[in-house]
Amino acid sequence: MPDAGPDRVGVQIKRLAHGEGLALPSYATSGAAGMDVLSAEDVTITPGMRYPVETGFALAIPQGYEIQVRPRSGLALKHGITLPNTPGTIDSDYRGELKILLINHGDADFPIARGDRIAQLVLAPVTLAVWGEVGELDDTARGSGGFGSTGGHAGL
Numbered sequence: 345m346p347d348a349g350p351d352r353v354g355v356q357i358k359r360l361a362h363g364e365g366l367a368l369p370s371y372a373t374s375g376a377a378g379m380d381v382l383s384a385e386d387v388t389i390t391p392g393m394r395y396p397v398e399t400g401f402a403l404a405i406p407q408g409y410e411i412q413v414r415p416r417s418g419l420a421l422k423h424g425i426t427l428p429n430t431p432g433t434i435d436s437d438y439r440g441e442l443k444i445l446l447i448n449h450g451d452a453d454f455p456i457a458r459g460d461r462i463a464q465l466v467l468a469p470v471t472l473a474v475w476g477e478v479g480e481l482d483d484t485a486r487g488s489g490g491f492g493s494t495g496g497h498a499g500l
């Protein structure tokens with residue numbers, strides 16, 4: 345593994361046969377939170393279609409972290425291309441191919457070429473919970489109110 349540096353976490357990545365020649369996922373700018381990830385295949389996503397796009401890579405994320413797969417806002421705005429499972433969860437113990445599940449909410453075919461940037465990957469820490477089962481929960485001002493209980497969407 346290369347030296348991760350103070351603000352980086354090393355993540356092992358394995359290139360699969362059909363990933364030959366593709367660039368690794370990468371940050372487009374120095375302040376980007378997500379790494380753009382490329383398609384490893386040519387495919388057309390027709391309106392309403394869901395499709396797991398191959399990336400050509402498999403990962404070993406360090407325990408205590410996950411990768412979240414998020415849509416690219418430009419594709420969402422211009423073409424209605426997003427992820428039905430956003431954010432997709434890549435578990436640290438997953439060793440299969442990273443796939444990007446896309447859906448076309450637009451009204452036109454969306455052709456993807458191998459090498460196109462289709463989504464972004466955000467490395468994030470995971471905090472595991474341990475349940476503490478109790479008979480009563482404490483009282484709060486909200487109580488059991490939810491789902492718009494504080495009012496509609498107009499400004500307060």
Ligand SMILES: O=c1ccn([C@H]2C[C@H](O)[C@@H](COP(=O)(O)OP(=O)(O)OP(=O)(O)O)O2)c(=O)[nH]1
Pocket residue numbers: 413429432433434435436438441442443444445
């Ligand atoms: O967009 C995604 C989402 C998931 N995965 C892979 C990595 C992840 O670790 C695994 C399982 O994902 P998830 O837990 O979301 O799937 P599940 O439907 O709960 O199935 P499973 O029973 O396999 O956990 O599938 C992807 O490649 N892309």
